Amino acid sequence: MALLITDECINCDVCEPECPNxxxxxxxxxxxxxxxxxxxxxxxxxxxxxxxxxxxxxIITNPSFIETKDDLYLKYQQLIKQTA
Known part of the structure; x- marks a missing residue:
C-alpha cells in the first residue's frame, strides 16, 4: 500500500530526504x-x-492504494528500471 501524509503534518522536512524513491x-x-x-x-x-x-x-496507509508486499516489490523493480 502506498502511504499518505495526513493534515497533522507540521512541514518539518525530515521525511522528504529519507524517501529512497x-x-x-x-x-x-x-x-x-x-x-x-x-x-x-x-x-x-x-x-x-x-x-x-x-x-x-x-503518515498512514493510503486506503485508496491497497497493495501487497509482492505488489510493492514489483513497483520497486519498475521504478529501478525507469531510473537505469
Missing amino acids: GAISEGDEIYVINPNACTECVGHYDTPQCIDVCPVDC
Missing part, C-alpha cells in the same frame, strides 16, 4: 506522497523510512 514532495500546505512512486521502502529497507523519522506520526 523520491515519492515525497512539498505540497501546497503539507508534504505529499506520490502513490505511484511509494513502495513503503520495499526493496530498500525493512520499514518505511518516512514513518520512522516522522516526529508527529502523521
